[in-house]
Ligand SMILES: [Zn+2]
């Protein structure tokens with residue numbers, strides 16, 4: 555009897571193409587940045603989940619987010635895959651595992667002839683009341699982001715950041731606190747963290763966040779009393795927002811919409827707020843360092859947790875993370891994928 559063939563190394567069956575990471579024996583892309591025939595999607599952020607693909611496999615939550623953003627697709631083109639479920643595509647077994655990044659975010663595990671690669675998309679390791687916690691999946695190659703892949707990035711405790719916000723609200727009862735937060739994930743997490751911290755008043759949300767807040771609610775995430783923040787609406791007194799908390803997309807806080815709020819304290823919730831200059835550039839008075847990505851220590855700890863001998867790095871500060879991983883004995887490779895933005899900007 556012949557001994558079984560050794561498992562084929564993922565570099566022999568995963569290709570980096572202009573549209574993204576391509577799985578040859580399954581004939582699909584993971585998070586393609588261009589429209590393709592078949593895609594497997596890690597999560598709903600716009601740079602990972604783009605419009606225009608043919609068949610899409612993703613978690614039911616991610617598919618719902620894509621439908622909310624891009625409109626409904628014929629059902630036969632959508633393959634929902636829950637955490638822990640697996641699906642055969644071509645010669646490859648595909649399964650989804652929580653990434654802890656936003657609602658529905660998944661690490662995608664690809665298994666081919668005994669070899670296993672996990673594409674984690676974006677991930678974080680901190681507890682988040684709005685999504686399932688990251689689960690380490692043992693594999694031969696772990697594909698990681700490097701958004702905060704520099705030693706300067708060490709995120710503080712999110713509860714301390716929310717406490718800072720509530721202290722400021724108590725200190726300035728005549729002012730309105732407006733928080734810039736990314737529409738998918740960050741906004742809902744801030745709201746949930748405020749509820750955990752005991753803030754029971756209505757929270758006012760910019761119209762651009764309403765759909766995704768409703769979607770979170772439909773998936774069982776309790777956000778409490780949310781009211782539309784119709785700043786400057788005719789007939790509404792500016793005073794209405796005194797002492798209140800308003801959540802808006804980052805682009806709205808500094809524009810005309812934001813200026814209609816009564817003497818706003820401009821806040822921004824992002825891992826980038828660790829960089830004071832970024833906060834200053836954006837006119838942020840109260841930076842809140844709250845991130846949906848792993849920080850430097852968490853990236854490196856995750857490599858140990860998943861136990862993969864090899865790490866592939868997709869986007870962010872690839873160089874620094876690659877060197878740190880190599881120094882710890884991992885075989886590390888920068889994929890230099892393009893098209894993924896720093897979504898927390
Ligand atoms: Zn993301």
Ligand SMILES: [Zn+2]
Nearest residue numbers: 676894895897
């Ligand atoms: Zn990303």
